[in-house]
Amino acid sequence: MAQKSWLKTSLEIAVIVLASALFGIAWNRTLLADAWRGAPAGQAAPVPQQAAPGSQQAEALPMPIALAQVKELHDSGQAVLVDARSAASFAKEHIAGARSLPLEEATRQATPQLKGVAKDAVIIAYCNGFSCHDSMDLGKLLIKAGYASVYVFEGGLPEWRDGGYPTSGGKQ
Amino acid sequence: MKSFRSSMIPLALRIVLGAIFIYAAIPKIADPVTFAGSVAAYRILPYFWSYVTAAVLPFLELTCGVLLILGVRVRSGALIIGALNVVFMAALSAAMIRGLDIDCGCFRPDGPKTAPWVALLRDVFFLAMTAAVLRYERLRAR
Numbered sequence: 001m002a003q004k005s006w007l008k009t010s011l012e013i014a015v016i017v018l019a020s021a022l023f024g025i026a027w028n029r030t031l032l033a034d035a036w037r038g039a040p041a042g043q044a045a046p047v048p049q050q051a052a053p054g055s056q057q058a059e060a061l062p063m064p065i066a067l068a069q070v071k072e073l074h075d076s077g078q079a080v081l082v083d084a085r086s087a088a089s090f091a092k093e094h095i096a097g098a099r100s101l102p103l104e105e106a107t108r109q110a111t112p113q114l115k116g117v118a119k120d121a122v123i124i125a126y127c128n129g130f131s132c133h134d135s136m137d138l139g140k141l142l143i144k145a146g147y148a149s150v151y152v153f154e155g156g157l158p159e160w161r162d163g164g165y166p167t168s169g170g171k172q
Numbered sequence: 173m174k175s176f177r178s179s180m181i182p183l184a185l186r187i188v189l190g191a192i193f194i195y196a197a198i199p200k201i202a203d204p205v206t207f208a209g210s211v212a213a214y215r216i217l218p219y220f221w222s223y224v225t226a227a228v229l230p231f232l233e234l235t236c237g238v239l240l241i242l243g244v245r246v247r248s249g250a251l252i253i254g255a256l257n258v259v260f261m262a263a264l265s266a267a268m269i270r271g272l273d274i275d276c277g278c279f280r281p282d283g284p285k286t287a288p289w290v291a292l293l294r295d296v297f298f299l300a301m302t303a304a305v306l307r308y309e310r311l312r313a314r
Contacts, residue, residue: 012248016239020232028204028227035208035223064209066218154213 062125062139065151067159070124074165079122079151080114084138095126095157096166103127103134103141111145112138119146126153126160182308186250189301190240193233193253199280200230210277214263215270232256246309254302257295264292 025032073079074097081098083090090100099114106112117123123142125135139152153160161167200207208226211217217225232252239249260278267274268288276291 009248009251012245013252016235016245016248016252017232020235021228024228024231025224027201027231028223031204031208032223032227035220061203061206061209063205064212064222066212066222152209154209155215 062136062143062150062152065124065153067153067155067163070126070151070153070160071163071165073122073124079124080117081153082114082123082125082138082142083157084125084127084134085132085157089128091169093157093161093167093169095160096168098126098168101138103138106138106141110141112141113145114142114147117147120148122149122151123147124151124153126156129154129156129158132156182305182312185301185308186240186243186246186305189250189253189298189305190237192298193237193240196279197230197234197237200226201234204230207277210275213272213274213277214267215272216263216266229256240305247306247313250302250305250309254299254306257299257302261292261295261299264288264295268292 070079070081074081074095081095083094083098083100084103084106085094085100086102086104087100090098090102094100101112101114114123123139125139125142127133127135127138135152135154135156139150142150157167204223204226207230208223211225212222233256236249236252236256239245240253264276272288274288275285276288278286278291278294
């Protein structure tokens with residue numbers, strides 16, 4: 001009798017988990033397809049370059065991106081890596097090929113511009129790893145400034161360095 | 173009076189636990205990208221699986237919460253909630269051991285930061301509530 005009851009409960013659990021999983025996957029199918037392709041289209045919504053003054057708009061968030069994808073985009077030259085840390089930290093060490101745009105400076109500019117970078121270019125912001133939120137804040141500012149494909153590499157310089165990938169130490 | 177109280181406590185526990193999980197699920201369903209970021213911050217799952225977790229987990233929380241509130245399939249719903257709590261506690265412990273300074277991502281993904289140890293204590297409390305719901309459900313079924 002007890003065995004029958006456990007069998008029934010196990011079956012119910014399987015049905016609940018399966019139904020929730022199917023519904024969740026169907027509900028988020030676009031996001032999952034974008035994540036699978038590594039495309040930035042899963043972002044909340046494309047933000048117009050200039051919002052009407054005083055208009056209320058949901059803030060678009062940069063999409064998180066993992067080390068493997070960053071490395072791939074870095075090596076193929078398909079992405080611009082932007083270092084959100086201070087100029088001094090950047091001068092000390094940064095991801096090879098990255099350019100510096102400290103959050104403080106970007107905040108001063110309000111709508112920061114990256115010289116020579118097209119608005120539809122893939123941009124990856126990073127800073128000092130998961131405990132650092134500057135890259136996320138910089139990513140938000142870049143989206144506000146009209147850049148359409150902004151990612152945040154939350155592992156940042158520490159994860160990149162731990163992966164044994166190239167860094168530079170000279171001023172740029 | 174005693175029987176009234178003894179019937180109200182299990183009902184209240186069940187409804188409160190269900191409501192907590194519905195409250196936790198809704199902001200995550202509304203903003204799966206941010207929740208995927210919270211999942212990725214634990215550095216446990218590969219990139220794509222953080223998104224799968226962010227897509228599925230909130231719906232599982234919502235379903236179990238609704239079942240508990242409606243009093244339907246309570247045992248199964250509570251067992252899933254208990255298992256989820258154990259998984260959350262394992263992930264939080266791993267984050268603490270590795271010294272990750274991250275937000276737990278338990279409720280509002282973009283809300284105020286909750287330290288892993290606070291979230292861990294909260295999960296212990298939720299697990300105790302789940303155990304009580306399961307115990308009352310077993311007594312009721314006899």
